[in-house]
Amino acid sequence: MSLVEVSEQVLGKWFGKLLSFTFFLFSFITAGELVYIVSNFLRTEVMPETHAYPINILFILVIVYGSYLGLETIARTGELLFPIFVLLFTIFVILISPQIDAKQFQPILETQLKPLVYSVLIFSSTFSLPLVVMLMLFPVSINDKKVAQNAFYIGTILGGFVLLIIVSLSISVLGADETSVRSFPSYALAQGISLGNFIDRIEIIMASMWFITIFIKTLFYFYAAVIGLGQILKVKDHRSLILPLGMILVVVSLIIHPSVVHSNEYNKDTWILYVSVYGLFLPLLLMMVNKIRKVF
């Protein structure tokens, strides 16, 4: 059973449906936010004179097409794009490694406990908590449960590891201050790649690594929203919901952040709480209510 069906069975029909509907809103709004992040990146770093409309619409068209083709196509796309990502990432790390300056890490262990806890919260809100949307398709559409469970854990840890490498590379090359000021530190990192006046200006190739990952992420958010709404309303074919939802997603992605400041504020303060409601407390609540129900 998917997360929506589980919450309906455990928490009762109406309360479960209400909670599932807010979960649908969560994944839908976050899909819109990710589209905003893509178009914001393209408009600040790559194509500064282009308006947001064409970028958002094109990106959403691909996502709508992907979810129209269904889960198997999405999974195979991931399978196909993963080696490309790994290759690009390895090249990236190798090419940037001559510029690593260990002095940038100093002073070490000067941080107080409070900011450390806060940064850990931010870190986990990016790489592990959003994986709750995978629970929309995870136990349902899997043949081999044991293998899939291991793959889930390994994937989470690998994702965190990749993020850790990127963060430490940014700090060791750019320095902590400049990393915290930049909107796209890894892009600045890729701009710095220069090997003997021969390999130069390859930042957009490196950015394609980021496009691959954010495309898969947005696709999963949107697909989870679509099948979530389908299961809440118990429709027989969720495909008919995709095109209208894609149309709404265009509008949502255009209005969601009026400015970069708004986006930064939201991601720093509200997003941690918002994602932990669904990534942490909703599964815990379902587990506890299920245990209590079994006792009585």
Next chain:
Amino acid sequence: MIKSIGILLIAAAILWIEVPPLLEKKYKKELLVFSILLAIGVGLSITLGFEKPIPNPLDLLTIIFKPLDDVISHLLK
């Protein structure tokens, strides 16, 4: 005006793609849900096309989570 006509054309294309299979299988509920969602989409798009302000869902979330966020900021910053 041109924007609204374009949006209505897109909506017509979506109707043309989606409605015949639904009618063929006699899915009434699906048709209802589909029409409501499409109406919301067209309404929002035209509002955006006329550059009227649309309430931002994130602002509501920020208001909801503000007290909790204040507590966390007080504890951790």
